[in-house]
Amino acid sequence: MRRSNRSYWIAFLLLLVTFALSISFGAVVIPLQTLARLALSRLPGLSLVPDWSSSFETIFFAIRLPHTLLVMLSGAALAASGAAYQGLFRNPLADPYLIGAASGAGLGAVLVLTLREQGLLTGLYLVPAAAFLGALATVALVYTLAYSRNTSSTTALILAGVAVSSFATALTSALMLRSQGELRRSLSWLLGGGSMTGWEPVWAALPYILVGLGILLTSGHALNVLQFGEEQAGQMGLPVTRARRLVILAASLATAAAIAFSGIIGFIGLIIPHIIRLWRGPDYRHLIPLSLLGGASALLLADLLARLLLRPQELPVGIITALAGAPFFIWVLRRYQRAPVGGNSNG
Amino acid sequence: MADAALEIQGLTVRYGDFTALSAASLSVYSGEVVGLVGPNGAGKTTLIKALSGSAPVKSGAVRVLGKDLFQLRERERARFLAVVPQARSLPQDFTVRQMVLMGRTPYLGWLGVPSRQDYERVHWALESTRMMELADRPVGALSGGEQQRALLARALAQDAPVLLLDEPITYLDIKHQAVLLNLVYELAHAHGIAVLMVLHDLNLVALYADRVALLVAGRVRALGTPIEVITPERLADAYDIPLKVIPHPEYGTPLILPDGLPNGHERS
Numbered sequence: 001m002r003r004s005n006r007s008y009w010i011a012f013l014l015l016l017v018t019f020a021l022s023i024s025f026g027a028v029v030i031p032l033q034t035l036a037r038l039a040l041s042r043l044p045g046l047s048l049v050p051d052w053s054s055s056f057e058t059i060f061f062a063i064r065l066p067h068t069l070l071v072m073l074s075g076a077a078l079a080a081s082g083a084a085y086q087g088l089f090r091n092p093l094a095d096p097y098l099i100g101a102a103s104g105a106g107l108g109a110v111l112v113l114t115l116r117e118q119g120l121l122t123g124l125y126l127v128p129a130a131a132f133l134g135a136l137a138t139v140a141l142v143y144t145l146a147y148s149r150n151t152s153s154t155t156a157l158i159l160a161g162v163a164v165s166s167f168a169t170a171l172t173s174a175l176m177l178r179s180q181g182e183l184r185r186s187l188s189w190l191l192g193g194g195s196m197t198g199w200e201p202v203w204a205a206l207p208y209i210l211v212g213l214g215i216l217l218t219s220g221h222a223l224n225v226l227q228f229g230e231e232q233a234g235q236m237g238l239p240v241t242r243a244r245r246l247v248i249l250a251a252s253l254a255t256a257a258a259i260a261f262s263g264i265i266g267f268i269g270l271i272i273p274h275i276i277r278l279w280r281g282p283d284y285r286h287l288i289p290l291s292l293l294g295g296a297s298a299l300l301l302a303d304l305l306a307r308l309l310l311r312p313q314e315l316p317v318g319i320i321t322a323l324a325g326a327p328f329f330i331w332v333l334r335r336y337q338r339a340p341v342g343g344n345s346n347g
Numbered sequence: 348m349a350d351a352a353l354e355i356q357g358l359t360v361r362y363g364d365f366t367a368l369s370a371a372s373l374s375v376y377s378g379e380v381v382g383l384v385g386p387n388g389a390g391k392t393t394l395i396k397a398l399s400g401s402a403p404v405k406s407g408a409v410r411v412l413g414k415d416l417f418q419l420r421e422r423e424r425a426r427f428l429a430v431v432p433q434a435r436s437l438p439q440d441f442t443v444r445q446m447v448l449m450g451r452t453p454y455l456g457w458l459g460v461p462s463r464q465d466y467e468r469v470h471w472a473l474e475s476t477r478m479m480e481l482a483d484r485p486v487g488a489l490s491g492g493e494q495q496r497a498l499l500a501r502a503l504a505q506d507a508p509v510l511l512l513d514e515p516i517t518y519l520d521i522k523h524q525a526v527l528l529n530l531v532y533e534l535a536h537a538h539g540i541a542v543l544m545v546l547h548d549l550n551l552v553a554l555y556a557d558r559v560a561l562l563v564a565g566r567v568r569a570l571g572t573p574i575e576v577i578t579p580e581r582l583a584d585a586y587d588i589p590l591k592v593i594p595h596p597e598y599g600t601p602l603i604l605p606d607g608l609p610n611g612h613e614r615s
Contacts, residue, residue, distance in 0.1 A: 221459025225449050227438040235399045235432070237425025237453030237505070282440035285459070 007280055011293035015072075018300035022068040023060065025304060027312050030056050030064070066199045071303045071317070072296040073202070074258035075268055077209045079295020080216050081251035082269020083276070083287050087223035088247050089143070091157055092274060092336055093329070096255040097266030098158065100138035103165035105252075105259035107172045108134025114175050128208045131256035138164050139252055169264075201261040212254030213292060219247050220285030227282070265318045267325020268295050268302075274332055350413065352377045352541035353398075353428075353509045358407035360390070360397050360565075367393040369565040370407065375541040377508065380532060382556030382573075383545045386586050389562040391545045395513045398543075399430045411509050425453035429502035431512040434494035439487025443497045446486055447472055450504030472503040476530060492523025499530065510535070512544040516551070524548075528555045553577050553601045561585055577601040 024030050030038070034052050038060050041050065050057075078096055085094040085101070096102045108130035116126075145160035222243040225233045234240045259265070272294045273287060280286050299317065302324070306315040351374035360368040368390040375381045383391050396402035398409060398416065409416040411427040419427065429450070437446075450472065451465040461469075473479045476496045486494060495515055502510055512531065516524040532555050535542040546552045552559055553573040561569040561576050563585045569576045582590045582603065591604040608614065 218458055221449075221452075221455065222457065224441070224445075224459070225452055227441070228449075229436070231396075231399075231401050232430075232432055234401065234421050235425065235430040236449060236501070237422045239421050277440075282438065283445065 007286070007290060008293075011290055011297070014297045015293055015300075018297040018304070019068060019072065022071065022300045022304055023064045026059075026064065026307055028055075028059055030060060035060070063197060066202045067197065068300065070202050070205065070261060071299050073205060073209050074262040074265065075299025076292045076296040077213060077254035077258040078265060078268040079272035079298070080213055080288055080292040081255045082295075083273035083284070083291040084216050084219065084223065084247050084251040085139075085269070086273055087226060087284050087287075088244060088251070089146075089157060090227060090229070092277075092332060093158060093270065095267060095270035096135075096251075096259075097165075097264070097269065098329075099161040100142045100165035100168065101135040101252055101255045102259050102264050102266065103168035103172070104134035104136075104138025105131035105256040106134070106264045107138075107168040107175075108132065108256070109260040110172045110175050114179050117179055125204050128205060128257040128260045131260040132208065132253055134168070135252040135256040135259070136248070138168055139248060143248075205257040205261050208253050208257035212250045212252075212257070215246060215250035216254065216288050217292070219243070219250065220283070220288050223247065223284035223288075224282075263316060263318055265299070265321055267321045267329065268299055270332070271321075271325055271328050272298055274328075351375060351410075352412060353543060354408075354410040355394075355398075356408045356410075358394070358397060358409065359405045360393050360402050361405045362403065366565055367402070368397065371562070371565070371567050373543075373560050373567055373570065375509065375543050377541050378536055378539040379557040380535045380542040380544060380555060382552035382559045383543060383562060384547075384549060384552050384559060385562035385568075389585075390565040391562055392513060393565075394562070395430065395511050395543075395545060398428060398511060400424065422453050425505055425507070427507055428509045428511065429505035429507040431495075431498050431502045431510065431515055433514055433517060434491055434498055435518070437486050437494060437498075440485055442483050442485055443478055443489070443500070444469065444473070444482040446497060447478075447482075447500045447504050450501035453505060468506055469504050472500040475503065475534060476500040490523070492519045492526065495519060495523070495527055496530070499527070503534070508539075509541045509543070512542065514545050514547060517547065524551065531555070549577060549582070549601075549603045553603070554595065554598065573600050577603065 020032060020035065024032055024035055034056060038052065038057060042061075081101070082095045085096060085099060086092055088094070089099070109127050111134075112127050112130040142157070142160045142164050145164070146157040222238060225236055225238045226240070226243065228236065230240050230244075233243075255269075273291045276287055276290045276294055280290055299321070302320040303317045306317040306320045309315060309320075353373075353375040355371060355373045357370045357372055358368055359366065359370055371390070371394060373381070383394065385391055393402055397404050400417075400421070404417065414427060416424060416428065441449075447469050448461060448465070451461060451468065452459070454465060455461060473482050476499050478493070478496055478500050481489060481493055481497070486497060489497065495518075499512075499515070510531075515531075516527055519527065528551060531542055531544065534540055544556070546556075556573060558571060559569075559573050559576040560567055561581060568585060569581055577592060578601075579590060579592045582592070589606040591606045592601045593604065594600070595602045
């Protein structure tokens with residue numbers, strides 16, 4: 001009990017620090033002290049005399065805060081769904097990016113954005129819905145391909161993921177290149193760079209991510225039991241089909257909303273759950289919430305690097321996560337092939 | 348006679364055109380161990396799978412304490428019937444205690460928060476399988492025999508009146524075979540659990556089972572005490588190989604010996 005409390009304190013503290021850094025740093029640096037006063041100034045009952053320049057206020061409320069919140073939500077969503085997909089596929093390499101959920105979500109999102117551009121649709125609220133459908137379709141396809149003959153091997157999963165996600169990415173690129181307006185310029189979105197600013201994407205993503213993460217947070221016990229395989233899980237009294245569907249829906253919902261507004265970001269869902277598992281053990285009742293917190297901090301940090309490394313130019317954050325994640329992926333793959341971890345030793 | 352705890356009536360299982368189990372009928376009473384034997388492919392594992400809901404049942408009925416098993420959802424079924432699978436490809440990182448606690452799933456909500464009663468039952472299951480000392484080790488650090496005992500503890504935690512064991516000793520050495528079967532025998536008789544156990548080793552079945560069901564080509568060919576069922580004629584018929592049966596020097600139960608070296612060979 002005590003040990004688990006401590007890990008939550010550490011995770012929260014880390015999130016607080018990365019959150020503050022993310023708001024403070026950028027093309028313009030807002031000192032931390034000013035940040036605190038700015039935040040407090042919006043609280044009712046406190047009348048602080050503004051001693052900061054008004055541009056700070058604009059940057060803080062109109063740009064940094066929504067951007068930071070969106071990055072935080074996306075990181076939490078990607079890492080928690082990564083943990084959930086890994087539990088579901090009983091494979092430590094199942095990341096929203098590698099199993100095609102991200103690319104599927106991307107395709108769905110771009111499809112709707114294209115229609116919106118042609119004036120057929122308005123508002124951003126349909127974007128995550130379409131991304132959700134895209135993610136669900138690809139996950140279902142990859143699951144069927146990889147597990148069709150009861151060969152739940154890592155190789156089958158990765159190959160199916162690569163094939164399906166290449167296909168979806170190709171369609172997405174084609175759609176983007178065909179479009180005339182803003183979309184065409186936002187190719188960086190494909191690399192994991194959010195092209196939208198302001199509060200609108202935050203509000204559009206929030207309900208999906210909250211519902212998805214809310215369900216995932218309750219699914220720890222079911223995921224634990226599922227580690228014994230579907231047959232045993234059923235014998236132990238878990239409603240397997242219902243549990244599996246619920247987790248797939250929730251993980252895809254959270255992934256889709258994150259991808260739709262933050263771009264196709266890979267590897268967060270792989271790295272973070274893996275580190276948490278090494279640190280805190282295999283129990284999904286802790287793995288999911290700690291991955292959620294860790295993912296938020298990690299993506300905030302990656303985003304900070306993306307904004308600062310080539311200042312004033314901003315890199316898509318997906319480039320940073322891929323630079324860190326690809327070597328990590330290879331390390332996990334090697335480790336995993338030598339000594340299976342978790343509930344994955346069936347060939 | 349009292350009503351059976353587990354009552355299988357005319358159970359038929361078909362995979363496409365292949366009939367794996369053909370109108371099998373069999374009862375297991377509370378507090379007895381029934382050994383299920385038969386040659387490879389006779390349908391033993393199919394029967395276990397059918398009872399636990401993972402084989403295509405075409406017809407027949409299964410009742411546990413009078414309840415129609417096939418009408419129950421997973422959750423309820425797991426309260427009536429617990430399965431001890433073979434200890435292969437288990438998740439390695441959970442501790443024994445965590446795994447045994449998951450045996451309480453049919454009594455827990457979606458969140459899986461255990462009550463005091465759940466912990467007490469887990470404690471009991473660990474004690475009665477003599478797993479207390481190993482309770483906080485990861486499953487992957489246990490030997491095959493210990494893993495099998497941990498799975499037995501998990502099934503006991505389910506608190507079900509019927510226990511199915513699917514070849515629980517296949518990968519164990521002779522000591523761990525004896526340890527596990529003694530445990531199962533004790534539990535069945537001391538706590539009134541109805542045990543149906545698939546075993547390949549006829550000698551162990553003869554020793555540990557109160558009754559034996561001989562399954563051949565998807566049909567129950569014989570059902571009775573070991574002395575009634577395990578005869579040279581029946582075995583020759585079922586396994587298509589001559590076998591010798593002599594009485595166990597201590598218990599008088601049948602003891603089965605292979606009979607015959609290749610033609611022209613003799614041992615001095």
